[in-house]
Amino acid sequence: MAGTARLTGLIAATFTPMHPDGAVNLDLIPPLVEHLIATGVKGLYVNGSTGEGPSLTTAERRAVAEAYVQAASGRIPVIVHVGHDSLAEARGLATHAAEIGATAVAAMPPAYFKCGTMEALVSTLAHIAEASPQLPFFYYHIPALNGYRFSMVEFLQTAPARIPNLAGIKFSDPNLCEYQACLEFDGGRYDILFGVDEMLLGAVAVGSKGAVGSTYNFAAPVYLKAIEAYRAGDVAQARAHHSRAVSLVRTVIAHGGQPALKTMMSFLGLDCGPSRLPLVSLSADQKEALRRDVEKLGVLSLGAVR
Numbered sequence: 001m002a003g004t005a006r007l008t009g010l011i012a013a014t015f016t017p018m019h020p021d022g023a024v025n026l027d028l029i030p031p032l033v034e035h036l037i038a039t040g041v042k043g044l045y046v047n048g049s050t051g052e053g054p055s056l057t058t059a060e061r062r063a064v065a066e067a068y069v070q071a072a073s074g075r076i077p078v079i080v081h082v083g084h085d086s087l088a089e090a091r092g093l094a095t096h097a098a099e100i101g102a103t104a105v106a107a108m109p110p111a112y113f114k115c116g117t118m119e120a121l122v123s124t125l126a127h128i129a130e131a132s133p134q135l136p137f138f139y140y141h142i143p144a145l146n147g148y149r150f151s152m153v154e155f156l157q158t159a160p161a162r163i164p165n166l167a168g169i170k171f172s173d174p175n176l177c178e179y180q181a182c183l184e185f186d187g188g189r190y191d192i193l194f195g196v197d198e199m200l201l202g203a204v205a206v207g208s209k210g211a212v213g214s215t216y217n218f219a220a221p222v223y224l225k226a227i228e229a230y231r232a233g234d235v236a237q238a239r240a241h242h243s244r245a246v247s248l249v250r251t252v253i254a255h256g257g258q259p260a261l262k263t264m265m266s267f268l269g270l271d272c273g274p275s276r277l278p279l280v281s282l283s284a285d286q287k288e289a290l291r292r293d294v295e296k297l298g299v300l301s302l303g304a305v306r
Contacts, residue, residue, distance in 0.1 A: 043210075044068055
C-alpha cells in the first residue's frame with residue numbers, strides 16, 4: 001500500500017486477559033502494553049490465535065481491540081485481526097478498527113466453508129478489506145490451523161488488483177523458501193511478517209524485518225539478543241541465544257500450547273487468567289511444572305521472564 005509506514009521489529013500476538021470466571025478482563029490490558037513496550041516489542045497484533053479471537057464474541061473483540069488501541073496511545077502500531085466465518089461480522093470489525101484508530105487490519109478467511117480457489121480467496125478478502133479502505137490490510141496465512149495452503153507468491157500476484165489497500169501477509173508458516181520469495185516479490189513492496197517464533201533467526205537470515213509471535217509477550221529480550229548478534233556478524237552467539245528461544249517454545253508446547261503460553265504471563269505478575277473452551281486451562285500442578293521447566297532453561301537471567 002503506497003505511502004504506508006513499514007512494520008518492523010517484534011510484534012506481540014497479544015493475549016486476551018480474562019477473569020477467573022472467563023469474562024474478559026480489560027483492566028489488565030494497559031499494564032500488558034506497558035510491559036511489552038518496556039521489553040522491546042514494536043507492535044501489537046490483537047484478537048488473533050494467541051488472543052483467542054475465534055472464541056470471543058464480536059462485542060468482546062471490539063472491546064479488546066479498543067482497549068489495546070487506547071493503551072498503546074499511538075506509541076506502537078496496533079494491527080487488529082478481524083477474520084470471522086461471517087463476512088458481515090468481519091466487515092463490521094474492520095470498520096470498527098478504523099473508527100477506533102487501529103494502525104491496520106488483518107484477516108484469515110472463513111475456516112468452516114472454505115475458499116476453494118484463489119479467486120474465491122481474493123474475493124473474500126477484498127470484501128473484508130473494502131470495509132476499512134483507509135487502513136492497510138494484511139492476509140493472515142496460517143495453514144496449520146485453517147488448512148489454506150495456497151501459494152502466497154500467487155496470492156501477491158493476484159490480490160493487489162482486487163485489494164488496493166493490501167499491505168502484506170502475516171506469514172505463519174515454516175516454509176522459508178516461499179517466505180523469502182514473498183519478501184522479495186515486486187522489489188520488496190510488501191510487509192511479510194514472519195509468524196513462526198522458533199524459526200525467527202532463519203527468517204532474519206533470508207531478510208525478515210518484522211515478525212509476529214506469541215512468545216514475544218514474555219521472551220522478546222531473548223529474540224532481540226539473537227537478532228542483534230546476527231546483525232553484528234556474530235552468528236555463533238546468535239545461534240546460542242536463538243537456541244534458548246527454541247527450547248522455551250518447545251517447553252511451552254510440551255506443557256499444553258496456548259494455555260501454557262497464557263500461563264507464562266502469570267510468572268511476570270501479569271496473570272491473564274484462564275483460556276476459553278475448547279482450550280483447557282492448566283491446573284495449579286501443571287502451572288508449577290511449567291514454571292520449574294522454564295526456570296531450568298536459564299532464560300530468567302536474560303530478563304525474558306521476571
